[in-house]
Every structure is written in C-alpha cells, then in structure tokens.
Amino acid sequence: MNKFKYYFILLLASIAIVSCNKDNDDPETVPLRDYKEQYAADNDSIVKYLKTNYIKSVSADFDIVIEKIPAGGSQVSIMDQTTYPLQTREVYNHDVTYKVYYLTLNKGVGLSPLNTDRVNVAYTGSLLNGTVFDSSYSVSRSFELYMYSSQSVIDGWGEIFPQFKTGTANAASPDGTITYKDYGAGVMFLPSGLGYYGNGIDNIPAYSPLVFSFKLFDLQRLDHDGDGVLDIDEDLNRDGYIYDFRDTARYPTPPATMVADDTDKDGIPDYVDTDDDGDGFSTYYEVTKPTNQVGWVDGVFNGVSTYYPWDPVADNPNTPNTDETEPRGIPRRPTGPLKTEGQPESIVNPRSFLPADYTAAGRLRIHLDKSYPYQKQ
Numbered sequence: 001m002n003k004f005k006y007y008f009i010l011l012l013a014s015i016a017i018v019s020c021n022k023d024n025d026d027p028e029t030v031p032l033r034d035y036k037e038q039y040a041a042d043n044d045s046i047v048k049y050l051k052t053n054y055i056k057s058v059s060a061d062f063d064i065v066i067e068k069i070p071a072g073g074s075q076v077s078i079m080d081q082t083t084y085p086l087q088t089r090e091v092y093n094h095d096v097t098y099k100v101y102y103l104t105l106n107k108g109v110g111l112s113p114l115n116t117d118r119v120n121v122a123y124t125g126s127l128l129n130g131t132v133f134d135s136s137y138s139v140s141r142s143f144e145l146y147m148y149s150s151q152s153v154i155d156g157w158g159e160i161f162p163q164f165k166t167g168t169a170n171a172a173s174p175d176g177t178i179t180y181k182d183y184g185a186g187v188m189f190l191p192s193g194l195g196y197y198g199n200g201i202d203n204i205p206a207y208s209p210l211v212f213s214f215k216l217f218d219l220q221r222l223d224h225d226g227d228g229v230l231d232i233d234e235d236l237n238r239d240g241y242i243y244d245f246r247d248t249a250r251y252p253t254p255p256a257t258m259v260a261d262d263t264d265k266d267g268i269p270d271y272v273d274t275d276d277d278g279d280g281f282s283t284y285y286e287v288t289k290p291t292n293q294v295g296w297v298d299g300v301f302n303g304v305s306t307y308y309p310w311d312p313v314a315d316n317p318n319t320p321n322t323d324e325t326e327p328r329g330i331p332r333r334p335t336g337p338l339k340t341e342g343q344p345e346s347i348v349n350p351r352s353f354l355p356a357d358y359t360a361a362g363r364l365r366i367h368l369d370k371s372y373p374y375q376k377q
C-alpha cells in the first residue's frame with residue numbers, strides 16, 4: 001500500500017537548545033524545561049497580566065491598545081471587563097492541557113480556517129511587559145497554520161484562528177490593494193509552550209508567554225496530501241481541527257475528546273493519508289471523475305472539474321471566465337446495473353453509477369467506504 005511518507009519526523013528531532021557556557025565559548029546543550037512546570041509558571045504570569053492590564057482603546061478597525069493599570073488607577077482589568085468576552089480554549093500539547101485565554105473583538109462573517117489552512121492576517125506580537133517584538137503594521141501577511149510546514153507558525157495560532165472567521169474583500173483600489181471589512185479580530189495570550197518555548201529568537205527571550213492581537217482577513221484552503229480532497233473536507237467530525245498523532249512528542253497520550261480524523265484507523269489521518277479508506281486504491285483515483293462524466297453528458301451538465309468537490313459548489317461570481325459549477329459530489333459506491341447481469345459484482349463486472357450515486361444526501365463517499373474496492377476499468 002502506498003502510504004504517505006513520514007517526512008515530518010525529521011522536524012521533531014530538536015528537543016534540546018544550545019546556549020553559551022559562561023566559562024568558555026564552547027556551546028553547551030541545555031535540556032528543555034519540563035513543560036508542565038513551565039506552563040504553571042506561564043499561566044501565573046498570564047493571569048497576573050490579565051488582572052493588571054486594561055483595554056485602553058479599540059478602534060473601528062479593531063486596533064487594540066492594552067496598557068498597565070497605573071498605581072491607584074480605577075481602570076477595569078482585562079480579566080474583569082465585560083465589553084469583549086475573555087474566552088478560553090483547552091489545548092493539549094506536549095502532554096499538557098493548556099487553558100488558552102483569548103479575546104474576541106469581532107467574530108468575523110466569512111469562513112473559519114482549519115488548523116492546517118493558510119491564513120492572511122495582520123498581527124502585533126508583544127511580551128507580557130508590553131514590549132512589541134513583531135508587527136505586520138496592519139498589512140496582511142500570509143502564513144500556513146500547518147505545523148509541519150517550513151513556513152509554519154507557532155502552535156498557538158493553529159489552535160486559536162479556527163475560532164474566528166474571515167472578512168469580506170472590498171473592491172480592489174486602483175493600485176490593486178485589497179482591503180477587508182467585517183473580519184475576525186482578537187487577542188490571544190499564549191503560554192510559551194504554544195509559542196517558541198525554549199527557543200529564544202531575535203528579541204523574544206526563551207520561555208516567553210506571548211500576546212498577539214490579530215485580524216483574520218482571508219484564508220486559503222489547502223490539500224496537504226494532494227488527493228483532490230481539501231483538508232477541510234478531511235475533517236470528518238467537522239470540529240475545525242485535524243491532528244497527526246504520529247507526532248508523539250506533541251501528542252503522547254491525546255485525550256478522548258481530541259480526534260484524529262482517520263477513516264481506516266491506520267494511524268495516518270485522512271489529510272495526510274493518500275488512501276483514506278485503506279482499500280489499496282488511492283483517494284485521488286477514487287475521487288477522479290471518469291472522463292465520460294465531465295461536462296455535458298446526455299444533456300446534463302456534470303461540472304467542469306476533473307475532481308469531485310465534497311459537496312456541490314456554485315459558480316464563483318468573481319471569476320466570470322470560469323464556470324466552477326459542480327452539481328455532482330463525490331459518489332457513493334455505484335448502485336446501477338451490473339456490466340453483465342447474472343454474474344457476481346467484481347472488479348471485472350462492476351456496477352455503473354446512477355445520477356443519485358453522486359447526489360444522494362448522506363451517501364457514504366467511496367473514498368471513505370472501506371467495504372468497496374473501486375472497480376478499476
């Protein structure tokens with residue numbers, strides 16, 4: 001069986017950091033601190049921050065200013081204020097269940113990213129002492145939330161951004177700049193274990209909790225195993241998150257509430273499994289529309305794509321030269337007549353597909369149907 005390569009394992013090897021020995025110039029390897037102990041310390045620092053800082057202002061564009069409550073000041077702390085709900089999300093990582101605090105300034109009106117999608121965001125990152133270490137200055141920048149990408153971001157981003165929604169694009173200005181409105185905006189307060197942890201980089205000291213204010217403008221759906229099914233459609237339980245439990249450094253004993261969306265239960269989640277149902281036929285092959293099912297067939301338009309979408313999709317009005325209409329979805333196993341009636345169904349005597357096989361509500365898609373060997377013809 002042709003399984004996806006364990007290419008990311010190499011990325012997991014780094015479990016120690018290097019620092020300078022004070023007595024000589026030889027680098028010395030220092031073991032990382034215990035994640036649970038560090039989280040307890042970080043959480044104390046974050047709670048203290050939330051109790052001793054207040055929201056000075058939030059602009060119409062959701063630019064937020066947070067400042068320390070001055071001595072004797074009557075400002076209401078971030079923890080106690082009620083204008084913007086302070087929320088929490090439980091995040092399991094490195095055998096720690098983190099309680100991540102975040103503020104919702106605006107939920108957004110568009111789509112929520114999956115935790116492996118690409119997002120266009122503006123952000124400002126600061127330390128708990130208020131020092132700003134990085135900012136996109138409200139200009140949209142693109143990042144991959146997928147944690148095993150070379151361009152990936154810290155784990156905390158992948159956990160919090162799916163709680164928000166994108167905005168809508170305004171008409172492009174004459175210079176081609178796209179601006180957005182009604183986008184999701186918030187602030188996340190991340191313990192160092194969901195940030196850079198022991199890796200101090202640039203102006204971020206090792207083991208720093210991080211505060212990010214952010215705006216989620218837009219997203220791009222990705223297909224990490226290239227099987228023609230977007231990651232978002234490989235999120236079987238539709239909770240907005242997919243995980244790879246082969247990464248036992250991050251997920252040594254995942255709680256039952258954390259789900260690997262893994263149809264054939266072979267340990268490789270669907271989004272990186274090129275054969276989701278483990279039947280020996282690649283998902284790519286199983287969701288490729290046969291050439292005689294593309295375009296107009298017997299007076300019925302079957303769509304222009306060579307791949308089936310998860311659900312029928314409508315034409316995108318922003319691309320007038322392309323018709324994305326895709327009225328048929330990924331089929332279930334075929335229920336039409338056998339090639340040769342009276343003979344048993346087999347790889348040489350398959351059933352044909354009926355239109356309902358592509359459209360019936362609740363149908364089990366063939367690439368997720370372990371009982372169906374796709375009939376190679």
Ligand SMILES: [Ca+2]
Nearest residue numbers: 223225227229
């Ligand atoms: Ca895929």
Ligand SMILES: [Ca+2]
Nearest residue numbers: 235239241242
């Ligand atoms: Ca999921």
Ligand SMILES: [Ca+2]
Nearest residue numbers: 264266268273
């Ligand atoms: Ca699998």
Ligand SMILES: [Ca+2]
Nearest residue numbers: 275277279281
């Ligand atoms: Ca398969």
